[in-house]
Amino acid sequence: MYIEIEKTKNEKRIITDEEFCFLRDFIYDKCGIYFRIEKKYLIEDKVIERMAHLNLRSVSDYIYYLKYNEKKDQEITVLYDYITINETSFFRNEPQFTVLKEEILDEIISRGNNLGLKYLKVWSAGCSSGEEPYTLSIVLNDYFESLKSTENKGNNKNNQSYNNWYFDILATDISQSVLNKAIKGVYGEYSLRTTDPKIISRCFNKISEKEYEIKNQYRQNVKFKKLNLLDNNDLSLLPSFDIIFCRNVLIYFDLNAKKKVLDSFYNLLKPNGYLFLGHSESLHGITSAFKLVLFQKALVYKKEV
Amino acid sequence: MEEKVQLLKQNIFTKLYNLKNLPVMPGLAIELMSYTIDEETSIKELANLISKDPSLTAQILKVSNSAFYALKRKVGSLEQAIILLGLREIKNLIFTLSIIKLFPKKTKFSFDKIAFLKHSVVTGRTAEILTKVFKLNFQTSPFIAGLLHDIGKIFLDQYFHYEFNLAVERAKQDNKNLFEVEAEELGTDHAYIGGYIAKSWNFPEELIDAINFHHCPDEKNKNILLICVVSIADILTNLREEWLTFPHSGLNIFDLKAWKILVENCLIKDFDIERILFEIDDELEKSDEVVNNFKNDFF
Numbered sequence: 001m002y003i004e005i006e007k008t009k010n011e012k013r014i015i016t017d018e019e020f021c022f023l024r025d026f027i028y029d030k031c032g033i034y035f036r037i038e039k040k041y042l043i044e045d046k047v048i049e050r051m052a053h054l055n056l057r058s059v060s061d062y063i064y065y066l067k068y069n070e071k072k073d074q075e076i077t078v079l080y081d082y083i084t085i086n087e088t089s090f091f092r093n094e095p096q097f098t099v100l101k102e103e104i105l106d107e108i109i110s111r112g113n114n115l116g117l118k119y120l121k122v123w124s125a126g127c128s129s130g131e132e133p134y135t136l137s138i139v140l141n142d143y144f145e146s147l148k149s150t151e152n153k154g155n156n157k158n159n160q161s162y163n164n165w166y167f168d169i170l171a172t173d174i175s176q177s178v179l180n181k182a183i184k185g186v187y188g189e190y191s192l193r194t195t196d197p198k199i200i201s202r203c204f205n206k207i208s209e210k211e212y213e214i215k216n217q218y219r220q221n222v223k224f225k226k227l228n229l230l231d232n233n234d235l236s237l238l239p240s241f242d243i244i245f246c247r248n249v250l251i252y253f254d255l256n257a258k259k260k261v262l263d264s265f266y267n268l269l270k271p272n273g274y275l276f277l278g279h280s281e282s283l284h285g286i287t288s289a290f291k292l293v294l295f296q297k298a299l300v301y302k303k304e305v
Numbered sequence: 306m307e308e309k310v311q312l313l314k315q316n317i318f319t320k321l322y323n324l325k326n327l328p329v330m331p332g333l334a335i336e337l338m339s340y341t342i343d344e345e346t347s348i349k350e351l352a353n354l355i356s357k358d359p360s361l362t363a364q365i366l367k368v369s370n371s372a373f374y375a376l377k378r379k380v381g382s383l384e385q386a387i388i389l390l391g392l393r394e395i396k397n398l399i400f401t402l403s404i405i406k407l408f409p410k411k412t413k414f415s416f417d418k419i420a421f422l423k424h425s426v427v428t429g430r431t432a433e434i435l436t437k438v439f440k441l442n443f444q445t446s447p448f449i450a451g452l453l454h455d456i457g458k459i460f461l462d463q464y465f466h467y468e469f470n471l472a473v474e475r476a477k478q479d480n481k482n483l484f485e486v487e488a489e490e491l492g493t494d495h496a497y498i499g500g501y502i503a504k505s506w507n508f509p510e511e512l513i514d515a516i517n518f519h520h521c522p523d524e525k526n527k528n529i530l531l532i533c534v535v536s537i538a539d540i541l542t543n544l545r546e547e548w549l550t551f552p553h554s555g556l557n558i559f560d561l562k563a564w565k566i567l568v569e570n571c572l573i574k575d576f577d578i579e580r581i582l583f584e585i586d587d588e589l590e591k592s593d594e595v596v597n598n599f600k601n602d603f604f
Contacts, residue, residue: 017375034583038590103555282579292578294544294556299579 019059046082095297120167126249130182133171172227248278271305314492352383373595430588431538450515457499484520533563
């Protein structure tokens with residue numbers, strides 16, 4: 001018995017591709033997030049750690065535990081916290097922002113022009129330390145600036161009018177401490193690792209060796225607010241939105257909570273408004289209210305009416 | 306049709322109908338076309354056949370041992386490779402390695418060979434995924450159909466380099482499908498040409514049609530199901546790749562004619578589209594690794 005344990009300690013345990021697929025499928029079915037093969041290394045170490053902690057000898061035992069053990073919900077939460085490393089950064093998953101500025105905004109703006117309603121409302125739900133809403137602010141500011149200048153030069157493409165348009169971004173999170181950090185607007189190099197250096201120099205002030213502060217021009221359209229996505233009172237105070245970003249937040253909710261939040265999103269979206277989730281997230285099996293629209297390297301959900 | 310285009314179209318067909326100008330698919334691949342999974346094929350026989358091409362053999366062994374297949378055991382011989390990968394996958398691999406040989410060595414190939422190969426391989430994989438999702442059964446390997454769908458572009462780039470690339474540029478600028486612009490500028494298109502090339506290799510009709518009609522599926526065609534699979538696989542793969550293909554951006558897959566045809570022909574009601582796209586991402590990742598690791602061997 002003693003010898004067996006020793007032997008197990010010395011062997012470097014890795015997860016086979018097959019075991020990874022089992023685990024990946026379980027997580028996908030359970031919470032709608034798909035782990036790509038490139039992320040296998042991320043999961044590997046943590047799963048082995050948990051297995052050792054729980055005294056489980058095989059990955060299939062671990063999956064069994066996740067499915068049937070009375071403490072499964074706790075374990076799933078622990079697993080998530082381990083494997084969903086804090087991925088937030090400016091311009092995280094850039095294709096989504098590219099699609100926003102090159103396709104979706106045009107559609108919404110032209111509709112607004114036709115209806116005579118020149119107000120764009122965006123919600124960053126689960127904004128964490130602010131990278132996402134400030135990124136949206138940069139994207140939207142740039143979009144309107146460039147179109148206004150084109151129009152003023154007399155190149156009125158598509159007969160659209162971009163002057164007199166307003167936009168605001170509501171950024172909410174359940175944690176006040178994280179919101180405080182967002183309001184401060186100061187970031188380190190890690191948060192800017194996925195950002196074009198030209199944008200960094202244009203939109204941030206370097207306030208110290210390694211710290212950057214978002215410029216005021218990009219703060220003024222962003223409003224931070226504490227909000228619990230499951231609290232009906234909180235939600236009842238909200239207006240309607242053209243676009244909702246809710247990336248890598250829903251994965252932490254159980255199925256019923258997910259459905260509830262998505263229901264709220266649907267009701268709070270204007271007709272033909274768009275919902276952006278995390279790039280590996282899926283609504284399949286959770287709700288079919290939204291239409292799935294495929295853009296270049298981005299899946300977006302639409303409240304098609 | 307404009308006179309200039311008529312003339313160009315004639316030139317293209319003259320060139321195309323001259324067998325000498327057509328790319329040559331390695332004999333082994335052609336022979337393998339008729340090896341089916343049901344036939345009792347001696348593994349030793351197959352290994353002997355393949356080993357007549359030492360460089361192909363070496364490539365097979367190398368790729369078998371790579372992360373592309375992530376096999377549990379090391380592959381030391383062709384027979385082992387055949388046993389571990391299975392006949393179908395060995396065929397797929399041989400076709401993949403053969404398509405590389407279709408690139409002309411002498412002329413400058415204007416578009417990115419690596420990107421072309423990746424797109425072809427992943428379209429093949431996606432065709433396999435779709436075949437499984439719709440629970441279909443084809444005589445031809447859907448992977449091979451997806452792999453070869455764009456071979457017409459190789460011919461056009463080699464012999465009508467200037468005109469073909471003009472069409473490619475215009476398609477990008479005008480936000481149109483290449484297929485449409487080719488018809489306007491060349492009087493024909495890469496799909497028709499690819500189908501003709503497949504015919505010159507005596508490939509099965511199902512495969513010829515899948516290549517020929519992948520941009521214009523017609524339900525009257527008896528091979529419509531494979532055509533639709535390749536058509537959709539091409540579109541979905543494009544949507545997950547790096548470069549922009551504007552004509553399809555903003556797509557609701559259920560609006561695609563090819564998708565509607567497939568749905569009508571099966572009993573499945575629910576589709577996990579998101580999952581299909583994520584799996585395509587995985588295939589892109591895998592093929593990236595293999596192609597980048599082997600580009601010196603391949604090109």
